[in-house]
Amino acid sequence: MNVKNDTNAYWQANVRLILISLAIWALVSFGFGIILRPVLAGIAVGGTDLGFWFAQQGSIIVFLGLIFFYAWRMNKLDKEHGVDEE
Amino acid sequence: MDQFTINLLFVGGSFALYIGIAIWARAGSTSEFYAAGRGVHPVTNGMATAADWMSAASFISMAGLIAFTGYDNSSFLMGWTGGYVLLALLLAPYLRKFGKFTVSEFIGDRFYSPTARMVAVICLLVASITYVIGQMQGVGIAFGRFLEIDTTTGLLLGSCVVFAYAVFGGMKGVTYTQVAQYCVLITAYTIPAIFISLQLTGNPIPALGLFGEHTASGEPLLAKLDQIVRDLGFAEYTAAHGSTINMVLFTLSLMIGTAGLPHVIMRFFTVPKVSDARWSAGWTLVFIALLYLTAPAVGAMARLNISELMWPNGTDGAAVSVEQINTSEEYAWMATWQKTGLLDWEDKNGDGLIQYYNDGNAELQARAEANGWAGNELTNFNRDILVLANPEIANLPSWVIGLVAAGGLAAALSTAAGLLLAISSAVSHDLLKGQLTPNMSEKGELMAARISMAAAIVVAVLLGLNPPGFAAQTVALAFGLAAASIFPALMMGIFSTRINNTGAVAGMLAGLIVTLLYIFLHKGWFFIPDTNMFTDADPLLGPVKSTSFGAIGAMINFAVAYIVAGMTKETPQHIKDLVESVRIPRGAGAASDH
Numbered sequence: 001m002n003v004k005n006d007t008n009a010y011w012q013a014n015v016r017l018i019l020i021s022l023a024i025w026a027l028v029s030f031g032f033g034i035i036l037r038p039v040l041a042g043i044a045v046g047g048t049d050l051g052f053w054f055a056q057q058g059s060i061i062v063f064l065g066l067i068f069f070y071a072w073r074m075n076k077l078d079k080e081h082g083v084d085e086e
Numbered sequence: 087m088d089q090f091t092i093n094l095l096f097v098g099g100s101f102a103l104y105i106g107i108a109i110w111a112r113a114g115s116t117s118e119f120y121a122a123g124r125g126v127h128p129v130t131n132g133m134a135t136a137a138d139w140m141s142a143a144s145f146i147s148m149a150g151l152i153a154f155t156g157y158d159n160s161s162f163l164m165g166w167t168g169g170y171v172l173l174a175l176l177l178a179p180y181l182r183k184f185g186k187f188t189v190s191e192f193i194g195d196r197f198y199s200p201t202a203r204m205v206a207v208i209c210l211l212v213a214s215i216t217y218v219i220g221q222m223q224g225v226g227i228a229f230g231r232f233l234e235i236d237t238t239t240g241l242l243l244g245s246c247v248v249f250a251y252a253v254f255g256g257m258k259g260v261t262y263t264q265v266a267q268y269c270v271l272i273t274a275y276t277i278p279a280i281f282i283s284l285q286l287t288g289n290p291i292p293a294l295g296l297f298g299e300h301t302a303s304g305e306p307l308l309a310k311l312d313q314i315v316r317d318l319g320f321a322e323y324t325a326a327h328g329s330t331i332n333m334v335l336f337t338l339s340l341m342i343g344t345a346g347l348p349h350v351i352m353r354f355f356t357v358p359k360v361s362d363a364r365w366s367a368g369w370t371l372v373f374i375a376l377l378y379l380t381a382p383a384v385g386a387m388a389r390l391n392i393s394e395l396m397w398p399n400g401t402d403g404a405a406v407s408v409e410q411i412n413t414s415e416e417y418a419w420m421a422t423w424q425k426t427g428l429l430d431w432e433d434k435n436g437d438g439l440i441q442y443y444n445d446g447n448a449e450l451q452a453r454a455e456a457n458g459w460a461g462n463e464l465t466n467f468n469r470d471i472l473v474l475a476n477p478e479i480a481n482l483p484s485w486v487i488g489l490v491a492a493g494g495l496a497a498a499l500s501t502a503a504g505l506l507l508a509i510s511s512a513v514s515h516d517l518l519k520g521q522l523t524p525n526m527s528e529k530g531e532l533m534a535a536r537i538s539m540a541a542a543i544v545v546a547v548l549l550g551l552n553p554p555g556f557a558a559q560t561v562a563l564a565f566g567l568a569a570a571s572i573f574p575a576l577m578m579g580i581f582s583t584r585i586n587n588t589g590a591v592a593g594m595l596a597g598l599i600v601t602l603l604y605i606f607l608h609k610g611w612f613f614i615p616d617t618n619m620f621t622d623a624d625p626l627l628g629p630v631k632s633t634s635f636g637a638i639g640a641m642i643n644f645a646v647a648y649i650v651a652g653m654t655k656e657t658p659q660h661i662k663d664l665v666e667s668v669r670i671p672r673g674a675g676a677a678s679d680h
Contacts, residue, residue, distance in 0.1 A: 011669055018175050025171045029164045034333050037326065046297025047306025048324040055160035056382040057293060060167045060375050067174045067371055071364035074179075078361065083670040085359050 010081035017073055021066050029059040089484050093232045096488030097495060100270050104263045104496075126261055128362045132369025134261045135353040137268035139370070140377060141217075141501035142224020145271060146494050147558035150472030152385035156315075156323035160382075161337040162558060165565075167371060167378055168337070169344020172573075174367035177345055178354040180580045180668045182363035187355060189348040189572065190516045196579040198661055199587035200521060205594045207516045209571035210348050212598065213564050214509050215542055217347075219613075220561035221502040222248070222543075222550035227470050227557075228494040230426040237426050238551060245547045248502045249540065261356075267496040272376055274493020278477040278486050279380050282387045285480060292383035300390075311386055314393045317401035319447030323386065329629030336562075339636030343565025346573030349508040360671035388476050395479065396442040396464060405439040405463075419478030428468035429475075435460035469556050506539050513538035554609040555633075562633040563605055570597035570639025578647055580669070583662045589651025597643030601635055608632035 032040060037051030045053045078084035126134075144166065152159045184192055190210060194203025225248060226241030233240065276292075283295035287307055300310040311323045321327050344350065353370075354363045395417070396406050411417040411431070423429035431440050435458055442464040443450050454461070474494055477486045514535040519526055526534070553560050571594050578585040578593070585593075608625060609632055610617040622631040630638065667673070 007666070007670060014669075021171070021175055025168065029168050029337065030334055033160065033164055034330060034337070047308035047310070047312075048297075052157055052160075052308075052324050053297065055157060056163055056296075057379055059164045060378055063167050063171050064368065064371055064375055066171055067364075067368040070175055071361070071368055074364060075361045078671050083672045085361065085671050085673070 006081050007083065010077065010083055013077055013081075014074065017070065017077075021070050024062065025066060028054055028062045033059050087484075089487060090234065092484045092488040093491045096485070096492040097232060100492040100496060103266055103270075107263050107266050110262075126356050126358075128357055128366040129369050130261065130265060131353060131357050131362075131366045132371075133268045133373050134264035135350065135366070135370040136373035137264040137271065137496075137500050138353060138504045139350055139501070140268075140271065140374060140497055141561065142221050142228075142494065142498035143558040143561035144377065144381075145275060145497035146224045146227060146473050147220075147470050147556055147561075149381045149384040149388065149476075150469035151556060151558050152382055153389040153472055154467075154469055155327075156321070156386075156389075157326055158328045158333065161333055161340060162562075163378055163382060165337045165340025166344055167374060169341040170367055170371040170374070172341060172345040173350070173354075174364060174371075176577055177351060177573075177580070178363045178367050179360045179671065181351060181576070182354055182357065183360050183671060183673075184668050185355070187352070188511070188516060189351050189576070190512065193575055193579065193590070196661065196664065197575075197585075197587045197590040198658070199591065202575075202587055202591050202594070203516065204521060205591050205598075206572065206575065207512050209567070209594060209598050210512050211509060212602065213343075213347065213567040213571070214349070214505050214512075215545060216567060217561055217564035218502060218505050218509075218542060218546040219549045219553060220557045220564065221498050221505065222546045223470070223553050223557040223560060224494065224498040225502065226550065227426070227428065227468075228474065228491060228498060230428075231423065231471070231474055232491045232495075234422065234425050237428060240426070241547060241550055244498075245543050248499060248506070249543050251499055251503050264500055267500045268373060271493040271496045272373070274489045274496070275377050275384075275473075276380055278480065278482055278490060279384050279387075281482050281486065282391070282476070282480045283383060286387055286390065292387070293379040296383040296386055307390070308386065311390050311393075314390065314401060318393065318397075318442065319444035319450030323389065332629040332631055332634050335630060335637045336634035339566045339569050339634055339640075340562060342569035342573045342640050343567075343636055346568035346571070346576065347565070348512075348568075348572065349504045351576075352508070384473065384476065388472050388479060391479050392467075393442075396440065405441045407439050408433050409438065411440065416481055419475055422478070423471055423475055426471070428466065428471045430466040431464050434463055440464060506542055509542045510535040510539040549613050552613070552615050554613045559633060563609070566605065566633060566636025566639065567598065567601055569636035570601035570643055574640050574643040574647065578644070580665065583657055583665050585647050585651045586654060586657045588654045589647040589649075592650040593643040593645075593647030596646040597639045600642055601639035604635045604639075605632045 032051055033055035037049070037055070040050040043050040075084070148162050151162065181192060186192055186195065190203045190206040193206040194200060222241060222245060225244035226237045228240070229244040230237040230240030233243070279292040280290055283289055283292040286300060287295035287298040288301050289295035289298045296307060298307055299305070300307045303310050308324055315321070315323055354366060357363050357366050397403065398406055406417070411420055420429060420431070433440060437458065440463045441459045443454070443462055445451065445454065445462045474490060477490055514531045518534050519531050554563065574597060575590050575594050578590065604626070606612065608618055608620050608622055620626045622633070625631050
């Protein structure tokens, strides 16, 4: 029963981490890059605005950070909950 | 040495390298194609996946589409990279844990239904064949330019090379060949970009040069570009023009589609551990980002160069003369590209000058009238030629031009071969051997694989002659189809135990059929020209273009699956246990043994 509980806790922690990561994923691309671009229009970046930068480069850099962060965090979670591969 | 010989040397040399590596890799190991991947390091796997994934659309077409529309086409940049976040978080680790080799096998097992597996195979075939059309277009353009023939002949010739290449490549562990192809294509993409960035901004890193200063005018590069295109009556480069809803849906379709493409997902089955699958997705994106961070710079700088070439005396001065185009070294690329039929100009008003401007713009019409212009005289500029012509436009040394030709072919060939392999294995392994004729001999299976590969090429060539859009747009349709059919089934299979066999089948069919219908309504039935009832300029559903419909198709898939699953029998316990086991990494080694 203990094992079962721990698996549940592991899965819940994973789902929570996924939700947080996807919120950031959506915020930088659909948010800053597209929908919120007019809001960020005042912030100038190299001849244009911050929204343009997020749409053409910023999102990609954040995506990279997200994947590596998730991998690092999950591999740690695996060990904490004892579900990692030996 | 003339340009033609240099091109031949670079293309021939790179081909020799791939073949050499394939032979070397084969001599080192006799293990099967699938098994060859088991011990692949996440970084190596990432590089190979990046080559497999970055196709003619990424290499040849994307920067051109960004160059001519600017901000609005940022969707390609965000969509084709953001999909890897979905892949890394929602699919890759779990599918690796499951430990089978094909996506349809997972769907068949998880939804305990051979029908589900068949439907997955059909979805895979439809998406992959559409994808191959885009690749064939790219191959046609690259061969057309490099052999200085028209695109149709280039396409036919290219298809023979792709066929030979796919049959050859399919037999061996292709991972190391793909690593070499990645190196060739990233070098070919970056070197001209560095040269051009140095010329225009003095910054050797194109991604930074894009937001840097235009040396000649002292203004920021993007501000300068905005001003030039505005002067010529075109839409401002950095401004948003299209519908926001359409842009969101298009970006989302490309993201979900990326995570649903079987030939990409399959790559993550090949790493040793679940934790490696997570890292590998990150490394893949690192290698993809190297090209994707450069692409918007390539687009913007090429647009600036072209505008300045057409208006050598500034936008207020006189346009370039026909004589200059015909005799000057700087304009030699125009004559070469004219031969492919993808670039053309015409001195409509007979003033000996070629005026390039937007003749649909009211302000420019007034200026045209005052100056006696008779419309835009750069009559044809196919977006797909931009990247290949870029080094010539910027007047770079001939070896750079040869290198780019080799890079474009590497991108198109590696992806086309990977797709043909996925198609042929789906037909021979999943469809024939798995379902229709289970007793087929190994020899028969191999024969069926080759025949289906040939059939797929014939279909792709026929459709490639009259493509439904520029290469990247055609490919975007394939992503829409994958997004609507495969991704939702995989995600629900992992994250919900409620979805049963009937729900999954109904969802996939609904997503695929509705999306396919929407595409055919706008692009013609089976992509046959002039059979369409709507156009993407005035789509059926408000602002939603056919390339953006995949996201809606995916939502339909999710909704139908939930509703149907709610009305039918619950998922059996042993399947729930299977889902539980997929969710935890422990025991992945054992799972990979079957």
